Amino acid sequence: MIEDITFLHSNWIPYISISAIVVWLVFVWKELPHFGKRKFWINITVALFAIVSLSIIALKPALPILGKNTKVIVLTNGYDTKQLDSLKKAHRRIQTFPYKANQPIFRNIQTSDTVFVLGEGVAPFDFWQLEDHKVHYITGDIPSGVVRFTYDHSRVVGEQLQLEGVYNNPTKGNLLILEGLGGNSLDSITLVSDTTTAFQVSTELKAMGNYVFSLIEKDSLGTIRSRDPIPVRVMDRTHLKILILNGFPTFETKYLKNYLAEMGHQVLVKSRITKGKYKFEYFNTDRIPIGTLSEENLAPFDLVILDASTAKNLGQPSRTALENAIREKGLGLFIQPEDDFFRSGKSITVFDFGREKSTETRLINSPKIRIGKYPFLFKDEFQLQAIHKNGTEHIVSAYKHLGKGKVSTTVLESTYELLLNGKTKEYQQLWSEIISAVGKKESAEVSWDKHSILGIKDQSYPFTLRTSIPEPEVTTDEDYRIALRNDIDISNLWTGTTYPKKLGWNRLSVAQDTIVVLEYFVTDTTTWKAKSGYDKIMKNKRFFDRVSKNNTKQISPLVPINPIGFYIFFLLCIGYLWLAPKLGEE
Incomplete structure (x- = not known):
């Protein structure tokens, strides 16, 4: 009971406390002539009680109360009538409220001690209405x-x-x-x-x-x-300039270079035939002499493909030049693996592998096709970015960032066998995703972070923008300006939210650079209904699980405590202090 007491004028506590102490000290000073006597201790104690009583009256103590009907049910879309009937049987006087988005949930009562939410749940923008309540979220069936x-x-x-x-x-x-x-x-x-x-x-x-x-x-x-x-x-398709260096000609490179050339990439292949002798091949490009790797002759290229032995045996000057080109110029590097590669730690960027027995796998996007692989898998780590995963969610090709560029490799072996088995599309898809993930990207002054391009009419559509422009201005198709929030830690990161009104393709652009735009598609609530219902259920579960853990005490209406008792106690104390000297007590 006592722990439920609160003060309506709690903001006055510091001032009233200081004033009370000062008044009591004045009274103590007044009684100092009687110091050491029994009268002194009685008088200052009675005075303290009087001052405390007066202070409590000024602060207006109050207690929370609950109405007669303290349990309510909020009915949302997709609720189960059987669950509703069970709750009504268990709580005879329970009230029900049909939920309407963006409307007050509780209309006729100020609060409740328990709220039962049935169905898919409330919209996230209405969570605030239930933050201070004890909520039991009871889901119905997941939508079909x-x-x-x-x-x-x-x-x-x-x-x-x-x-x-x-x-x-x-x-x-x-x-x-x-x-x-x-x-x-x-x-x-x-x-x-x-x-x-x-x-x-x-x-x-x-x-x-x-x-x-x-x-x-x-x-x-x-x-x-x-x-x-x-x-x-x-x-x-972005056409890249690709350099392939091999310690000896391989079937993997033979089919890969042909595919890259067919896709329009400019490809230069340098393969060692014997010691000191090399074979050069040029596809869609002029003849360019390539000797020892240097930052100068690496500058024109967007991607370098090395076999594992070449990468291992690079001289220190070539290794340094290659690392600098990756870190500072954004060059991409792909290492073609071989058996010794998985045991060596001399790669430019060390990948961590775990051994396994399987020498075949199936990719998630091609579950019916077997692909050969080395008996290793990537160990998932913080810096590793997956390009491909197999059916068991293990990473089979990946890359790591190295400065502005990327270094990549795979555990897949002899991917050209896909072509020999007539799986041309799967082969092209595999290498297209690797090349596009690792190749050098042109640095743009404005870039939009990848996220869903599917928006809902009249609902929030958040976006993220990265730009070197000090104060970017984002506008819609209708030339409405959208407020942006700058990240406190990352100066070039901005976030914003818009509420699209037009169905179909919409566009966001930066006023200072209208070339790079964000195009997204807006639909209405009649589409993807099962997914939106499922997403709402998951959001409600997470929110109410967190709220139920944090809310150990419910907020209820406060009714002031009748101060008559404090007044009587104050008058008794003051009466004693006034009468005691007159009665001649010592």
Whole structure:
């Protein structure tokens, strides 16, 4: 009870405390002639009680109270009626409130000691209304449909668009179809009856531009049950200047150089035939003499590919020049592995590997195709960035940052066998992702961090901007300026939020540099309903789990304590101090 007492004028405590001490010290000074006598100690104690009583009256003590109906139910979309009926039976006087986004949740009562939230939950922007309450979040069934999906929304001409996802509670026999422009069916998968089903659909991207593919679900009669947009930005292929150095000709390099040349890259291959003799090959480029590596002859290149033996046997001047080009110029380096590479620690950037028995693997994006590999796997570490993972989520190709550039390698072996087995697209996809991940990137004055380009109309769409411009101004298509917040630690990092009003493709641009823009696609709440419901459930679970741990005490209405008792006690104390001298007490 006592621990629940609070003061309505708690901000006055410092001033009243100082004043009370001063008044009491004055009274003690007044009683000093009687020091040492019993009267002195009685009088200063009674005076202290009187001053404390008066101070408490001024601070207005109050106690929290709860109304008669202190438990309520908040009904959100997708709630289970059986759960509602059970709560009403357990709590006869419980009240129910249908939830409406961005509206007050509690209309007729000020508070409650317990709140039951049923269904998918409240919108994140309404969490603040429940922060100070004891909340029991009771979820219903996870929505039926695509609850999770992932794909790379920014691709290059010739690469594959691969959409991977999880469908919850599918209907057996229904079809998921990846639909392109003009209603063309590009890929499909038949759903099976199960609790959850992982799926993957893909297609080749043949032309640059902004496209909106669709994921369609059809039942066994061909009726469309849902249609959800998949926006993709397809960019033109960037042609790199690539230097390949081999200690001896290999089949891996033979097929790789041909693929790179077909993709339009400028390729120079230098292979040692015998001691002191080299073979030079040029594709899409003029003849350039390459001797010992130096910063000068590395300057034109965006990517260097070395086999492991060449990387190991580089002389100190060549190694230093290569490291400087990577660190300072952003050069990319890919090391073609061999058996000794995984046991040697003499690489420019040391990768940490763990041994395993398997010499074959399947990539996540090509689960039906076996690829040869060395009996090693990358050990996941903080600086390691994965390019490819296998079906068990182990990293099989990766890179590390080294200054402005990157150093990369893989545990895959003899990838050219994919071509020999007729898996041309898989081979091209594999190497396209490695080359694009490691190759030198042009440094732009403005860059937008990668994130989802799918926004919802009238809902928040956050974005992140990196720029060397001191005070960037971001504007929308309608020339509305968006407020930005600068990161306190990273001076070139800015974040902002917009609320798109227009369906379809939208654009954000920086007023000081309108060349590099952020294009994103805006849809409405009728699409990806299962995913949005699942995401809301997960956000509510995380939020209310945290709130329930932090809220050990509930906030309730405060009612002032009747001060009449303090007044009576104060008058008794003052009366005693006034009457005692007159009665002649000693």
